[in-house]
Amino acid sequence: MIGTVLVANRGEIARRVMRICREMGIGTVAVYSGADADAPHVREADSAVRLPGDAPADSYLRGDAIVAAALAAGADAVHPGYGFLSENAEFAAAVLAAGLVWIGPPPRVVAAMGSKTRAKRLMAQAGVPVLDGTGAAAPLLVKASAGGGGRGMRIVRELADLEAQLAAARAEAQAAFGDGEVFVEPYVEDGRHVEVQILADVHGTVWTLGTRDCSVQRRHQKVIEETPAPGLRDLTERQLLEYADAAARAVGYVGAGTVEFLVGADGSAYFLEMNTRLQVEHPVTELVTGLDLVREQIRIAEGRRLPERPPVPHGHAVEARLYAEDPAHEWRPGTGVLHRFALPAGPGLRVDSGVADGSVIGVHYDAMLAKVAAYADTREEALRLLAYALRRAVLHGPVTNRDLLVRVLGDPRFVAGGVPTSYLEGLPPAPAPDGGALRLAALAAALADAAGRHPAGGWRNVPSQPQVKRFRAADGGEYEARYRLTRDGLAADDHPRVALVSSAPDRVVLDVGGVRREFAVARYGEAVFVDSAAGAVALTAVPRFPPPVGRTAPGSLLAPMPGTVVRVAGVAVGDRVTAGQPLLWLEAMKMEHRVTAPADGTLTALHAEPGWQVEVGAVLAVVSAAAAESAQA
């Protein structure tokens, strides 16, 4: 019986493991880095132990510190979550050696599956088809044996390039994983990523819990996952489950794990790798089976027996990973304060998040804000529900991939099912934003701002012009709201059919051509978020006045006061000088004054030597500006 679990992780997975611990009557211990001191997973744990640093290497990857934390806090088991140390056999062994329960497969299994080359050999022996690179024709895929998350992976289209690519991949793998082993396998064009969830107890029962399709990926990172994998032939599906079962039995698997396959356009399946841990995307399986996989992991770790047959999955579940990243700019991670984070709740919706209102999204960790999953009887309905939840999500903070997710969920190619892993690369660029919607959002933002400023709403007895507020949209386009609020109501330029129903600093109701539309408006400094049924719009308020410009001060080459020249910089007449470059120093009234070049240009005269006494206004130097006009001094 486990009494207290230390969760060796952070973010949503730490919260999710602790939630089920509470439901099972098990105490919880969190570990945290300096950067996570105020994170929700720390607040929600019964007790928490600070790890040494901020960076993962100093904190969540410090196995020794985590084992010590477990012992110090009185935990009797460790759950690794996913990522970090979850597939580190040495850590698993260290946990066991400390007399603690390891909620995961035995270290030897973890080690065996940790090397992709070794794993492939084992699987081939067990009769699971693998991609064999020896003697294969291009295209080929070079992979790091110790790799993960797509790092060190490269496609070789010409055999002539192979040696060079292998060398490069080895170097990259050595640098990234401390293991330079790489291998080659045929590259399957238009392949899909399909995986099978397995659950195995110590008594020899192995469950396969259906297929998951995770083909929507960016840079080999999964973005949208669903179960069951759509549009698989019966035969393929049956084979996948059989191979997964065989794989699990071949290595004597215990606990929750995932066998990943590459499925070609012809339906042929090849073993890719086995993940000896809980997957990020496990909630979709839980939604269709009604199981809680973490609960099962704990029960298995306690030596309990799985029922003979797994539950029969029902319906369809799809999950989207909501990242603080900008798909339009190379998936650049967004950082900053997540002021508000709220998603619609309701039957069929599940949100696993590691953040809360006010969380700071930093640079140290993965930028995933939450996993949002929807469940329904059919795939179509689940996709609709998920798209709705994402559209209505209130996300006030760094830029996210929300719009991309919504776009994919509505893309006919994706809706048809069975897209390959290259799908996102081929997704057409985001359509131009709807100018009308943005203009309306800008107007709502302006009216909310006005409502917060003055009850008289820009009243004029002699009206001559509208109030003007400008906002910049995410694409850089500027939208100007020009409006007057009179006793006859709203008069807004370019919005002849819009009337104001009510306005408050956080809520504006407009009548748009006879249709009542409500806009929730939130402002954090210059950042303005307008959420409505039509979608979420992030705007930046353009300051009323351009920021004050710094001006170089012509004339600073005059002696500012009487004094003595102390030093002259190593410059001579004819030298090029740049604006702000110090030319000489004067001492006066016990203070040293610096005389700097007023502009970029050429030093054309220098009337100063150390020790010279100068009067106020004396010409010390002349810089002729680059643009031929002389800054006479």
Add this chain to the structure above:
Amino acid sequence: MTGTQGAQGIDGADGTQGTQDVDSADRTDGTGAGERRRAVLERLAELAAEHERAIAGGGPKYVRRHRERGKLLARERIELLVDEDSPFLELSALAAWGSDYPVGASMVTGIGVIEGTECVITANDPTVRGGASNPWTLRKALRANEIARVNRLPLVSLVESGGADLPSQKEIFIPGGALFRDLTRLSAEGVPTVAVVFGNSTAGGAYIPGMSDHVIMVEGRSKVFLGGPPLVRMATGEESDDESLGGADMHARVSGLADYFAADEQDALRTARRVVARLSWRKAGPAPRACPAPPRYDEDGLLDIVPADLREPFDPREVIVRIADDSQFDEFKPLYGPSLVTGWAQVHGYPVGVLANAQGVLFSAESQKAAQFIQLANQRDIPLLFLHNTTGYMVGREYEQGGIIKHGAMMINAVANSRVPHISLLLGASYGAGHYGMCGRAFDPRFLFAWPTAKSAVMGAAQLAGVLSIVARQSAAARGLPYDEEADGALRAAVEAQIEAESLPLFLSGRLYDDGVIDPRDTRTVLGICLSAVHSAPVEGARGGFGVFRM
């Protein structure tokens, strides 16, 4: 309550405060309401057209030329200067109406909020003859200065003026010195003055920045000197240029006349806002009550009250319930001198004492009641609001013998020596000494506005023409001459037309006899802004200090 017309006083339901709910008679289906509304709306349209003329400034050609120089219009400068979405009360918008000079008098003045501070703002309109000052510009500027001084409102001048309109110098030069006198006196009294110089401010105009506490100049635009290059050459033979004589750069670095050197107009306005923010200005008067309830009656009804024919009286309580907080009005002496309504109310959280003519004529009782009420307001430091609809003090043997002069004098004595802020609003008639007793222009109300329905003169046009006719007839009779009835008719008609025209709000506003003609529906907002402005200065009534009350 008796003696009131169309309105009843009913004790408030709670009764504890002794406040009264004043019911408004429903005038929308009453006789003549539609007619009244039609007449007012017609005059409002006329007013809007005149405001449009003022806004148009020097006309499209000069506006275009001004913009092509990359400059903002006077009202655009003001819009950028004041806080976003804050109200701006323009003053004397119709100055110079009916004169030889363009409506608006090449200047915009008003009360606006800058960084949360209420200020008087003046801005030359350079599209009108280069912003040159004519006699009306001078009067408009002096009125703005006066408002700044008596209410202790910081004064921000947006300067760009070619100086005096030389052909009319005789009417400007000598009195014009008051502009500079005012600036330095404001400064001496601790009322901050800020000058932002956008262009020319030369010769006498140079003293506007010269006399201001804070001066902002715009790079390459400001031109501030006593004498320009031609004058300097004439005077001393020295060759010079605008920039070295009075450029912003020179004034910021050499003469020190400019405190702030702005890159452009926007930068200058941004700087002006920072300067005002750093004044840390605190209003000296008491703050208003928080969260005042709006009137229970719709402001729109204010268009249905004043009859087109002012001989027909109307009940001023109909106005009061549409401008007072929660429509609450506690009448003082309702049964005594009922032709003048007096009482206490609150507007936008500020307490006010209201004096409003109910029957036009002021009798002895009304005069005494007013004198008493004004003294009470002074003892309590409560501002007074005068709602005019008076034909003057009653004449006739009975009234003269009853001492109407003594009693009228008591009222005028009280009004003239009262020290609490006064605000006058001309709703309808404001004739004769009644205009004085109700705090007419000469009695220095802090603000005086007129509805488009107002008329003001020594007496009604018809009466005045009639009086002239009677006097002429008597004169003829005395000399034993026959009286030319035909000529009399023509004279009467001509005099009546002239006096009528000169009694109208546009005409009076053009002569700066009020601070503006307002839409009746804006009354509460205008009063709110004015009351807030007067509370920038201490609100202290006279304790004693009245003239001898002739009993």
